[in-house]
Amino acid sequence: MILTNIETVPGKTIVEHYGIVQGSTVRAKHIGRDLMAGLKNLVGGELKGYTELLQDSREQALARLSEQARELGANAVVNIRFATSSVAQGAAELFVYGTAVTVVDEMGEQ
Amino acid sequence: MGEFILQHSDFFIFIFFVALGYGAGSLMERNHYRSIRKREQALLSLPVTTTEHESFIGSEIGEATLVVGSVVVSIDYFKRLLAILRNIFGGAVTSYESLVDRARREAILRMKEAARQQGAALVINLRLETSAIGQQANRKRQVGSVEAIAYGTAIILPAAPGDDG
Numbered sequence: 001m002i003l004t005n006i007e008t009v010p011g012k013t014i015v016e017h018y019g020i021v022q023g024s025t026v027r028a029k030h031i032g033r034d035l036m037a038g039l040k041n042l043v044g045g046e047l048k049g050y051t052e053l054l055q056d057s058r059e060q061a062l063a064r065l066s067e068q069a070r071e072l073g074a075n076a077v078v079n080i081r082f083a084t085s086s087v088a089q090g091a092a093e094l095f096v097y098g099t100a101v102t103v104v105d106e107m108g109e110q
Numbered sequence: 111m112g113e114f115i116l117q118h119s120d121f122f123i124f125i126f127f128v129a130l131g132y133g134a135g136s137l138m139e140r141n142h143y144r145s146i147r148k149r150e151q152a153l154l155s156l157p158v159t160t161t162e163h164e165s166f167i168g169s170e171i172g173e174a175t176l177v178v179g180s181v182v183v184s185i186d187y188f189k190r191l192l193a194i195l196r197n198i199f200g201g202a203v204t205s206y207e208s209l210v211d212r213a214r215r216e217a218i219l220r221m222k223e224a225a226r227q228q229g230a231a232l233v234i235n236l237r238l239e240t241s242a243i244g245q246q247a248n249r250k251r252q253v254g255s256v257e258a259i260a261y262g263t264a265i266i267l268p269a270a271p272g273d274d275g
Contacts, residue, residue, distance in 0.1 A: 003176040004263040006162045006235045010171040041254055042127055043134035044186030044209075045142065046216070051182045054257060058178060080176060082259050084241040092257075 001066045002076035002103065009076050009103045018072040018100035023064030025057040028091040050092075054084070057094040065096050074100035127187045135186025139208060146215050153222045158233040164265055172268035175228060176261065179220030183213040184255035213258035214238055221260040230264035237261055 002009055040047050069077050080098035087093045115122055164171060185193075189205035196203045217238070225233050239259040 002174065004174050005176055005237060005261055006164075006174075006263050010164050010174045010263075010265060041184050042131055042187045043138065044131065044184055044189065045135070045138040047182045047184050047255055050255065050257070051180065054180055054182065054259075058180065058259075062176075080261075081237070082178075082239050082261060084239060084257055084259065086242070 004078050005080045007079055012103040013106055014101045015104050016102040018074050021065050021068040021100045022097040023061040024095040025060045026091055026093045027053055027057040061094050061096045069100040072100050074102055076101050076103045131187030142212055149219050156222050156226055158236050160236050162235045164234050170268055171265055173266040174263050177221050177225045177264045178261040179217045180259040181213055181216040182255055182257045185209050210256055213256050217258035217260040225264040228264055229266055231267045233262040233264050235263050
């Protein structure tokens with residue numbers, strides 16, 4: 001699965017569109033991490049627990065997006081966009097969406 | 111004296127947190143900026159643009175792939191207090207400027223590191239996303255920590271003809 005956030009795949013031609021595919025996850029970290037983040041909030045700096053959490057959810061969201069695209073018979077997703085929001089206390093949502101397409105090499109062979 | 115401290119213990123705890131936030135917070139920020147500058151120097155050879163077009167490369171493209179970098183950075187207690195005071199009078203909240211600046215630069219650096227690992231020659235169509243997260247995000251208007259995501263399309267040039275075999 002080729003993923004890009006531009007409108008095309010460089011070096012390849014889009015032959016078919018399948019419309020929007022999306023993937024999202026809502027994650028809450030466990031209480032130990034939350035406590036550490038609370039302490040870290042006093043002195044500032046990177047909150048490693050949250051960074052890891054969001055990285056995991058981003059990978060999962062991307063996996064769901066690719067899965068959806070594969071089910072449609074696409075071999076690439078172009079114009080991918082990310083969005084994050086905090087939906088409930090201590091929980092973060094990560095949303096990723098893009099357009100599923102089929103691409104072939106510019107020579108015309110797949 | 112001990113009795114006085116006990117009676118006003120919440121006040122002393124508050125002072126302690128402010129002092130801790132100021133001391134540890136500014137030390138960590140200095141260290142972070144030093145590491146950011148050092149890694150930015152090291153990654154200067156990997157260009158990043160916000161344009162979508164890759165035609166200016168002038169050579170054939172091997173592969174294109176999505177690269178992402180993200181970080182969550184929180185503000186210290188002292189700066190949060192400064193920001194609350196600043197809210198009364200209005201004006202530029204300088205204590206938050208360094209927070210978002212650090213988060214964005216760190217996110218871009220992580221994205222570039224991911225791109226370099228894939229052997230990319232450049233990254234096009236860089237997009238930055240910032241959001242307030244954590245418990246504080248929903249409570250009042252006070253922002254505790256910000257998340258920055260940087261993502262783009264890494265362009266990998268085809269291997270030189272000599273490397274094919």
